[in-house]
Amino acid sequence: MLNAVKQVEPLLKSELEISIKGLSKVYQTKAGSFQALEDVSMYVKNEEFVSILGPSGCGKSTILRILAGLEDSTSGSVKVSDQEVVGPSVNRGMVFQSYTLFPWLNVRDNIEFGLKLKGMGSKERKEISDRYLELVGLERFAESYGKELSGGMKQRVAIARSLANNPEVLLMDEPFGALDAQTKQSMQQLLLDIWKKEKTTIVFITHDIDEAIFLSQRIYVMQARPGKIIKEIDADLHLFQDGDLVEVDQFMKLKKHIVSLLKH
Template sequence: MVTIVQPKVVVDPVDIEIEINGLSKIYETKNSTFQALEDVSLYVKNEEFVSILGPSGCGKSTILRILAGLEEATSGSVKVAGEEVQGPSVKRGMVFQSYTLFPWLTVRENIEFGLKLKGVSPKERKDISDKYLAVVGLERFANSYGKELSGGMKQRVAIARSLANNPEVLLMDEPFGALDAQTKQSMQQLLLDIWKKEKTTIVFITHDIDESIFLSQRIYVMDARPGKIKEEINADLQLFKNGELVEVDRFMKLKKHIITLLKH
């Protein structure tokens, strides 16, 4: 029997990297008011991989943008490492679904961009970019430009650029959504490998159930209109080994449960 719902346990505040309490977001125009989020509360522990899963329009990307400091909450509290989010910070790296590379810069220059802004010396920048070029497997493409790269390679550069700034938290907004199935699968495995090695706290936005189960330790399933957390799920079930599904029955039970949540 698989326990699907995360049991209510007391989490040591020292272990919590992200804490959101009572988050609401209302968009207002001259003619209408739309509530995107209502009373959202969640937490992410240090070095944890957590996905926020839900249908389009449920507000999951809005949560991420507020976490990144790109939007302001209407009400509620959003803290990272115990500090209220007031705006963008190098402590929070962001990877978008769209390819956000600077086309006039090489792969290496893209990875070093944030480091250069911070005044890091050329030698140290090269050492750091060398490290992350190796992490994402793009050493041979260090001097290539974005137009010469595939979609998956561009996302590798975006991940490397975020990690090069040594963020406490990596925020990922459906980063593999535009990739073909085979490339998406390889990128998912690469991300897991990077996470295990770098120990970075990751918040991952997706509408793909299989992806959330494969990548996450915990999943927050969202309801829409207005967006709210419907259920917190423990997905750390060791269903996969070396990227291959080995616990088919347990996987299907968990997937069926999430499908039922999303239907209702």
């Protein structure tokens, strides 16, 4: 399995969903300039699940914010479907670690929020929200408000809201970081199930090695100060088949290798 570790290799443009080349980010502060990212290059294919893994402060969330169009780069190229990212787009859904629900709206209205902004009629909106309420297992909570939901349920709503807009790419910034271990595990499995059904391209930020290996087809491992990608790893272990855990040895070997990378 460790032989699967490889350097970043470019694909043909027609095969690319996301292309990041030579990305750098320098912040100007009162104490002087600070380089958060240096010469980051990566790709994500259509319908692929890719994680960016690294320690706190390595710039992985900065990559995601630039990809989302929420922040500008200092230099480099960031493209989605061969289009340069110049700002936010409905084609790039975002799920944050914090629960970003609108507290004055119930669950259904939160999911339908973007659809309403598009001018979609109420009947069509309801058909779409019904589908995603079922997908995330919240049919019985359609009329509930955020204060009545657990943390895991709030993130289910956030995921459903993003998917309801039918984005090309779903960007997830440590969405399960604030959850307890048991809820986190169930949400990881739910996300995998949704990804298999929806075939949405996902870029997932995490500092949890187990989470990255469990969820991802590929992992980009980063170092900090400044943030750089040090390895691209094939992590598609097919860990769960019909609910049975397989390839545990490969999982542990890969985890040991990533721990070694992060230490050095």
